[in-house]
Amino acid sequence: MSTASIPDDGVRRVDGELRAALAAGERPARPSPLSAALTFGWRGMLKIKHVPEQLIDVTLTPVLFVLMFTYMFGGAISGSTDEYLQFLLPGIVVMSVLFTTVYSGVTLNTDVTKGVVDRFRSLPIARPAPLVGAVLGDSVRYVIGACVVLGVGLAIGYRPEGGALGVVGAIALVVVFSCGLAWLMTSVALVLRSPSATMNAGFMALFPLTFLSNIFVPPETLPGWLEAWVDVNPVSLLATASRGLMAGTADWGDVGWVLLAAAALTAVFAPLTTWLYRRKT
Numbered sequence: 651m652s653t654a655s656i657p658d659d660g661v662r663r664v665d666g667e668l669r670a671a672l673a674a675g676e677r678p679a680r681p682s683p684l685s686a687a688l689t690f691g692w693r694g695m696l697k698i699k700h701v702p703e704q705l706i707d708v709t710l711t712p713v714l715f716v717l718m719f720t721y722m723f724g725g726a727i728s729g730s731t732d733e734y735l736q737f738l739l740p741g742i743v744v745m746s747v748l749f750t751t752v753y754s755g756v757t758l759n760t761d762v763t764k765g766v767v768d769r770f771r772s773l774p775i776a777r778p779a780p781l782v783g784a785v786l787g788d789s790v791r792y793v794i795g796a797c798v799v800l801g802v803g804l805a806i807g808y809r810p811e812g813g814a815l816g817v818v819g820a821i822a823l824v825v826v827f828s829c830g831l832a833w834l835m836t837s838v839a840l841v842l843r844s845p846s847a848t849m850n851a852g853f854m855a856l857f858p859l860t861f862l863s864n865i866f867v868p869p870e871t872l873p874g875w876l877e878a879w880v881d882v883n884p885v886s887l888l889a890t891a892s893r894g895l896m897a898g899t900a901d902w903g904d905v906g907w908v909l910l911a912a913a914a915l916t917a918v919f920a921p922l923t924t925w926l927y928r929r930k931t
Contacts, residue, residue, distance in 0.1 A: 862883065
């Protein structure tokens with residue numbers, strides 16, 4: 651029925667009832683930046699719940715890396731798969747989690763290209779909340795990936811001399827550094843125009859950093875020019891610090907350098923991501 655067929659007094663009555671219903675309660679308080687960020691972090695977790703296949707990159711892939719490198723190269727590099735596993739596993743934890751940061755950029759680029767970010771802009775929330783929340787949500791993926799690698803390593807013979815405290819410290823260090831690196835990936839995501847381009851760019855940047863590091867072999871076995879690069883590679887510093895924590899022989903200078911690198915990545919790329927996000931929307 652059109653409003654033209656309703657008597658004037660009826661229109662006024664309906665309008666009055668509608669206004670009364672809308673004004674019945676107090677206006678909700680504006681969410682704090684923290685609560686908004688946590689809500690967007692929970693949104694990321696719900697994505698995992700509804701599309702569990704996206705966890706393949708933090709579950710199946712790390713398992714393949716551990717088994718393949720241990721049993722194919724362990725005997726050739728260390729003379730024993732058990733001995734090589736003690737060296738390799740902390741590095742595989744680092745590599746697996748760092749590769750997962752690429753998907754932080756891919757997810758953000760997908761939201762931008764599908765117009766989801768435009769909907770976020772219409773909400774009465776702090777502008778950086780979707781970005782901060784996404785990184786917080788992705789940190790859960792990092793923890794899952796690290797635990798999967800560690801679980802497989804323990805099952806096939808890895809024994810961390812640093813105990814549970816050392817393992818927790820190593821995983822926490824990897825996650826902190828990965829959160830800093832995730833800001834770099836989100837900056838890249840806001841520059842490129844498609845999720846596939848973001849993924850390709852992320853992996854192209856990470857492959858030389860991870861494979862030209864001390865994750866797989868000791869630096870002293872490499873040519874001099876390559877050893878010099880490996881020694882200053884931030885991924886090598888992270889792998890060395892993680893090995894030390896898990897083995898109970900941590901050099902706190904290495905841990906400090908990793909934390910400094912994570913802080914520098916966040917200080918540079920978090921504001922840059924926020925600025926690009928504002929321009930993009």
